[in-house]
Amino acid sequence: MNDMRMTERGVDSKNIKMKARKVQVFYGTNHAIKDVDVDIEDKTVTAFIGPSGCGKSTFLRCLNRMNDTIDICRVEGEITLDGEDIYDRKVDPVQLRAKVGMVFQKPNPFPKSIYDNVAYGPRIHGLARGKAELDEIVEKSLRRAAIWNEVKDRLDAPGTGLSGGQQQRLCIARAIATGPEVLLMDEPCSALDPIATAQVEELIDELRERFSVVIVTHSMQQAARVSQKTAFFHLGNLVEYGETSKIFTNPDDPRTESYITGRIG
Numbered sequence: 001m002n003d004m005r006m007t008e009r010g011v012d013s014k015n016i017k018m019k020a021r022k023v024q025v026f027y028g029t030n031h032a033i034k035d036v037d038v039d040i041e042d043k044t045v046t047a048f049i050g051p052s053g054c055g056k057s058t059f060l061r062c063l064n065r066m067n068d069t070i071d072i073c074r075v076e077g078e079i080t081l082d083g084e085d086i087y088d089r090k091v092d093p094v095q096l097r098a099k100v101g102m103v104f105q106k107p108n109p110f111p112k113s114i115y116d117n118v119a120y121g122p123r124i125h126g127l128a129r130g131k132a133e134l135d136e137i138v139e140k141s142l143r144r145a146a147i148w149n150e151v152k153d154r155l156d157a158p159g160t161g162l163s164g165g166q167q168q169r170l171c172i173a174r175a176i177a178t179g180p181e182v183l184l185m186d187e188p189c190s191a192l193d194p195i196a197t198a199q200v201e202e203l204i205d206e207l208r209e210r211f212s213v214v215i216v217t218h219s220m221q222q223a224a225r226v227s228q229k230t231a232f233f234h235l236g237n238l239v240e241y242g243e244t245s246k247i248f249t250n251p252d253d254p255r256t257e258s259y260i261t262g263r264i265g
């Protein structure tokens, strides 16, 4: 029996990248996230879905302590990355965000060159020993973000001069330049046209080979296309979490079924 438990634990710790237990989030008196437990798997795309205001973005922001930047926001419970408590006093949130990167809804390149956008994180975290190494990180990140061919001849041009879809892939390159282990994406395609959306979705599928990806999306089609795991939130509760194929075809909870069939939300 003990042996079996050990094996199960072994498997767990190998596949689970982040663990949340009894997470509560309050904005002043508004109880926005209620007692959420979830395991985020490594090298997997996890989609957070649910009606507007159910807490998807709030919970996503707990995973790299972005909520620390909101004064009235209070987070309780435990969240670990590779078994380490990310809310421990010893953890520097800036270092944490290099490991748990984030891409936002609206592409937000810095008003700097394409090169400097990607080089920014490696520079502040001291990840390159010299120019050649920095060049290498920039090229590798832009390649992984599937935008290298479009920008390689104009690395000095401003990032803000790119199209929306290119800007979003530049922001993905910027997020992966610090060598994160988890990538959080908050509705990364909502400002993009269908072609740019398809490119970013394809990219998400490739990123899964190296990272654990968590994506908030309003599009159930997108969740079904890109994710292997889906978490359905409703009124601050995590109602159901499981294989994406099951959530979309045979959910256990009637609230999930109502949402995916368009009856709530």
Ligand SMILES: Nc1ncnc2c1ncn2[C@@H]1O[C@H](COP(=O)(O)OP(=O)(O)OP(=O)(O)O)[C@@H](O)[C@H]1O
Binding pocket: 027, 030, 032, 050, 051, 052, 053, 054, 055, 056, 057, 058, 059, 070
């Ligand atoms: N910065 C903030 N300050 C105060 N309250 C906030 C803040 N951000 C979110 N909330 C509140 O927390 C609750 C959850 O919001 P959140 O944005 O996380 O939901 P969501 O599911 O991501 O919504 P949407 O799909 O519309 O983006 C809502 O009641 C919202 O008003």
